Amino acid sequence: MRKQDWYLEYLQHQEHQPLAFVGRFNSRSQVAEVVGDIRRILGVNPDVARLDYDKYSRALIEAAEAAGILVMRSGIALGNTHRKLEVSEFRGFAISNAYAPVVFINSSDAPTARLFTLLHELAHIWIGSSGVSDGNTANGRDEERFCNAVAGEFLAPEAQFRALWNADVNWEDNLAPLATRFHISKLAIGRRALDLGYISQAQYSAYYRMILKAFQDDKGGAGDYYRNATAKNSPRLSKAVLTEAMSGRMLLREAGNLLGVQPAKLRTLANKITE
Numbered sequence: 399m400r401k402q403d404w405y406l407e408y409l410q411h412q413e414h415q416p417l418a419f420v421g422r423f424n425s426r427s428q429v430a431e432v433v434g435d436i437r438r439i440l441g442v443n444p445d446v447a448r449l450d451y452d453k454y455s456r457a458l459i460e461a462a463e464a465a466g467i468l469v470m471r472s473g474i475a476l477g478n479t480h481r482k483l484e485v486s487e488f489r490g491f492a493i494s495n496a497y498a499p500v501v502f503i504n505s506s507d508a509p510t511a512r513l514f515t516l517l518h519e520l521a522h523i524w525i526g527s528s529g530v531s532d533g534n535t536a537n538g539r540d541e542e543r544f545c546n547a548v549a550g551e552f553l554a555p556e557a558q559f560r561a562l563w564n565a566d567v568n569w570e571d572n573l574a575p576l577a578t579r580f581h582i583s584k585l586a587i588g589r590r591a592l593d594l595g596y597i598s599q600a601q602y603s604a605y606y607r608m609i610l611k612a613f614q615d616d617k618g619g620a621g622d623y624y625r626n627a628t629a630k631n632s633p634r635l636s637k638a639v640l641t642e643a644m645s646g647r648m649l650l651r652e653a654g655n656l657l658g659v660q661p662a663k664l665r666t667l668a669n670k671i672t673e
Contacts, residue, residue: 401635404656405468405498408638416496417466421526425544432524433551436517439465444581454581455513460633462516467523468498468632469516473505482506485610490515491530492522499523505629508613510583511606517549524548546593554580554590569597570605585609623663624670631657633671640668 419439423432440461444454459469473483485507493500501519503512515531522529527541550556554576562579564572569591573584580587585606592602628636636657643653643664654661 399493401470401631401656402468402493402495402498402500405635405638406495408642409497414497417499419465420494420496420499420523423525425525425527425541427525429544429547429551432521432548433555436520436524436548436552449581451510451513451577451581451583455516458513458516462501462520463632463634466497466499466634467520468500468635469503470500470630470632470635471503471505471512472626472630473507488530488532490519492519492528494523494526494528500632508585508606508610510585510609511589513582514549514553514586514589517552518545521545521548550590550593553582553586556594559590559594563591563596565596569601572596624667627657627659627667628671636667637671640664640671644668 419435422435440458442449442454442457442461444457447453447457449457462469475483483504483506485504488504489507489511490501490503492502501516501523503515503519505512507515518531519529522541522545525541525544529539529541529545531542531545559576559580562576572591573587576587577584588597588602588605591597592599631639639648639653639657642648643650650661650664653659653664657664657667659667
């Protein structure tokens with residue numbers, strides 16, 4: 399919220415107009431209408447571009463940023479590697495604002511689950527509602543169910559999904575071919591199968607836990623420092639802060655404090671972002 403407040407003040411100096419799509423619908427709107435509008439604003443067609451899952455995810459994040467949404471991704475709190483953000487507590491959240499909406503995705507979650515979270519949080523922005531997502535399909539709030547429905551329909555339209563689902567094979571055998579068809583992960587296909595009644599909550603939960611455990615067991619490296627910093631702060635916000643800092647309108651210390659980056663590394667970060 400501190401970052402959002404700074405960005406709102408920055409936009410006021412730039413005399414930006416409010417984003418027309420924020421709050422354009424509500425949780426009683428037609429799911430197909432909301433999905434259609436998100437598609438129109440983002441303008442990403444994975445069929446035309448022949449995108450695989452990773453490229454599709456990146457393209458959607460870049461399109462959301464280009465539309466004016468701050469997309470932040472991190473798996474730790476305040477840059478402290480000893481304070482992991484627990485998936486059991488939340489998978490993402492949205493802070494709706496007509497000028498500077500924020501979507502946050504918990505990077506501690508399995509990578510293949512994050513795309514659904516992204517679309518769920520974008521749905522929150524489109525209905526002008528802030529919310530925290532725990533990914534629970536049994537969540538009783540109408541808004542949460544609605545945002546789940548929007549995310550599912552965006553990623554795998556119901557009519558096409560039902561036409562392609564093969565009930566004559568084990569349900570898991572459907573995952574790979576449908577994942578390829580819709581350019582999303584097998585986990586996302588499983589989630590859609592759950593929402594459309596093809597598998598039970600227990601089946602999906604067991605599959606999700608297996609995927610999440612495999613991700614958590616794969617320690618891997620910490621990744622690129624500058625790429626992580628940009629993802630954590632949103633590329634759009636990062637560019638705005640760095641522009642102010644490099645032009646001398648903002649102290650390097652203040653910029654570093656806001657972005658959680660050592661002041662000495664800000665110039666390198668600025669160069670990386672503009673590459």
